[in-house]
Amino acid sequence: MTEPVALFDLDGTLVDSAPDIHAALDRLMARLGRPGFARAEVIGMIGDGVRVLVERALAARGLPFDPAALESFSADYTVRAAEATALFPGIAETLAGLEAAGWRLAVCTNKPAAATAALLGALGLSGRFAAVGGGDSFPVRKPDPGHLLGTLAAAGGGTDRAVMIGDHRNDILAARGAGVPSLFAGWGYGRPEMAEGAAAVIDSPAALLPALLALPLGHGPG
Ligand SMILES: O=C(O)COP(=O)(O)O
Numbered sequence: 001m002t003e004p005v006a007l008f009d010l011d012g013t014l015v016d017s018a019p020d021i022h023a024a025l026d027r028l029m030a031r032l033g034r035p036g037f038a039r040a041e042v043i044g045m046i047g048d049g050v051r052v053l054v055e056r057a058l059a060a061r062g063l064p065f066d067p068a069a070l071e072s073f074s075a076d077y078t079v080r081a082a083e084a085t086a087l088f089p090g091i092a093e094t095l096a097g098l099e100a101a102g103w104r105l106a107v108c109t110n111k112p113a114a115a116t117a118a119l120l121g122a123l124g125l126s127g128r129f130a131a132v133g134g135g136d137s138f139p140v141r142k143p144d145p146g147h148l149l150g151t152l153a154a155a156g157g158g159t160d161r162a163v164m165i166g167d168h169r170n171d172i173l174a175a176r177g178a179g180v181p182s183l184f185a186g187w188g189y190g191r192p193e194m195a196e197g198a199a200a201v202i203d204s205p206a207a208l209l210p211a212l213l214a215l216p217l218g219h220g221p222g
Pocket residue numbers: 009010011012045046047048049050053108109110111112135168
């Protein structure tokens with residue numbers, strides 16, 4: 001039997017990345033001669049991938065979508081994604097605890113693969129994950145279950161022994177579509193109503209490890 005797989009969302013679940021996303025959006029706005037944003041506005045724009053993020057930011061400043069702005073944001077953000085971004089407190093212990101319990105770890109994020117790889121590398125997490133599925137790794141992305149299923153397959157796992165942990169409606173919907181249970185990361189960027197359909201809402205990373213280990217994920221390896 002394959003090992004259980006924990007599929008983690010990235011932004012707002014493993015890492016507090018809003019400061020660097022915010023800074024990169026403000027730099028884009030400065031280049032366009034527009035004012036920057038408040039942190040809460042930026043947090044409300046995160047979750048549907050970089051194209052939608054830039055689209056929302058431009059729209060908030062009365063500007064139409066522009067592929068050049070998207071390219072400009074992406075080039076800047078990818079090399080500066082880890083300036084202020086860190087794991088949420090308690091996440092490192094959660095990952096270590098899962099590994100010690102024989103779980104495989106994976107990342108399923110709508111953040112593009114290049115920025116994801118740069119960020120995980122800067123945080124010293126490269127190699128900790130059996131698979132990393134970015135927002136442009138597959139033809140589809142969350143909430144499409146194909147993103148989760150593709151990441152899970154790359155991690156060598158099966159839907160009978162996997163769980164998705166995420167802070168956005170898209171994470172919960174992708175899991176439901178894939179037939180995988182999900183836990184809602186209450187410490188993240190999503191609004192409480194986005195948890196609908198999750199097996200449970202977890203309030204802090206410290207509470208995540210016991211919740212994961214208590215899940216009935218088929219029969220254990222031994
Ligand atoms: O890039 C986004 O919009 C969100 O990324 P996430 O899927 O890791 O939360």
